[in-house]
Amino acid sequence: MPDPNSAQEATPSVQPPFESWGRYPSYNAHLLPLHWQSDFAAVVPTLRDSALPVGMGRSYGDSCLLKDGNLLVTTGMNRLLSFDPATGLLTAEAGITLAQILDFAVPRGFFLPVTPGTKYVTLGGAIANDIHGKNHHVAGTFGCHVTQFELVRSDGTRRLCSPTENPDWFAATIGGLGITGFIPWATLRLKPIVSRSIDYEGIQFHGVDEFLDLTTQSQNIEYTVSWIDCASTGRNFARGVFMQGDHSPTPSPLTPSPQPKLVFPFEAPGFALNHTTVSLFNTAFFHKQIHQRVVSLQDYEPFFYPLDKVLHWNRMYGKRGLLQFQYVIPWEHAREGTIAILREVANSGLASFLAVLKAFGDVPSPGMMSFPKPGITLALDFPIKPGKSFPLFERLADMTLEFGGRLYPAKDAAMTASQFQAFYPQWQQFARYKDPLLTSSFWERVTGEPLFR
């Protein structure tokens, strides 16, 4: 077998201070970089405070932060341990990134079973948030494709977890926010591909009903996602572009991806992203697709990871950072809830630069605390504007609750404890699996649970 670790250098590394992607909140923490074959149980006696394993810090809020605690940075634990091309089963240390897995797998004719909108997340981070991708309606969440992992607790206990072995620990740890124990390695089932290309189709739509019609028509297409203009009102309200695609069945060279070269060079001033600039961007983006329907063959990089082209693009939001808001509202109230929330956003004068709308399917999530459920999910981000962003966020979170939905912890820095506990009524059952040493600023915020120290 070729050396599985030969294509692993160029992923951007984590630099102190450790920030989440939203850059809010910002906390001091003690960074403990782990290395190949680091043993969590052996690290524990050296810790005097609580700890949290972290990956690439691509969560937006505070679920990957621990104020004044120990962050066990896993990105040095990034070895591929085995790969079986007959089954697609890949075993790797949990700090490996999806970018590193792709560098290894694509030239060998394999792809990730589920991928988020950035490839710079770790295997451990993908499991702990049970992430979803554009194929949720057919493939379910990332955890659906994890066949096993090891879970190490701070008391030194080790468990092999799979759907059949220690299934309760498996369910608690997938989407378990990093606090049920440390995952040193995991096995993931990759899927075969014969080309880097995606058979792409982009379709303009006007309003939520047209989006829903397109969603119904695209049930057999593997990847679907929509960009939506949430700054416009009136005739342009909820216009967008529905983007769909399948892996191309026509064989073509499976070359590795080039490494990104562009870096967002500076901290943008706080006023750079405002309602006017975002409205201008949205109009340009909507009309960039000149025809109502566009068909093309697209490389998987721009299809899945358009934002990864510019490293550190989060600096565009300035020093104060950004707030993400992502809900899922079940089908019963998905249409009215989505229209009401989009109206609230459009009327707020606080423009969301990136707004992504998608339907979740009914493949059950394996995690006790997994975010996805059948319905519509909308992800928005807002530059933090004092006195404005948080009140809007609070209104939107309350509306989500009224419509029977919930928010995504991986994207959150602002939901209140009572909102979280209403979104995830199973949280107390989940809390029984929490490791006494591990916690996060998110967990503390939404449960009021005191730190270990």
Ligand SMILES: Cc1cc2nc3c(=O)[nH]c(=O)nc-3n(C[C@H](O)[C@H](O)[C@H](O)COP(=O)(O)OP(=O)(O)OC[C@H]3O[C@@H](n4cnc5c(N)ncnc54)[C@H](O)[C@@H]3O)c2cc1C
């Ligand atoms: C541009 C962008 C697009 C995104 N698109 C999507 C999307 O489409 N779908 C989606 O679901 N998410 C999306 N996300 C969110 C992202 O996928 C998740 O937040 C992911 O979990 C981040 O992984 P990470 O390696 O950066 O982990 P971190 O953010 O560092 O940590 C995330 C969680 O994993 C835990 N953890 C990490 N390693 C371990 C370990 N070894 N053992 C136990 N716990 C561990 C941490 O404690 C923490 O709770 C996006 C993020 C960005 C920045």
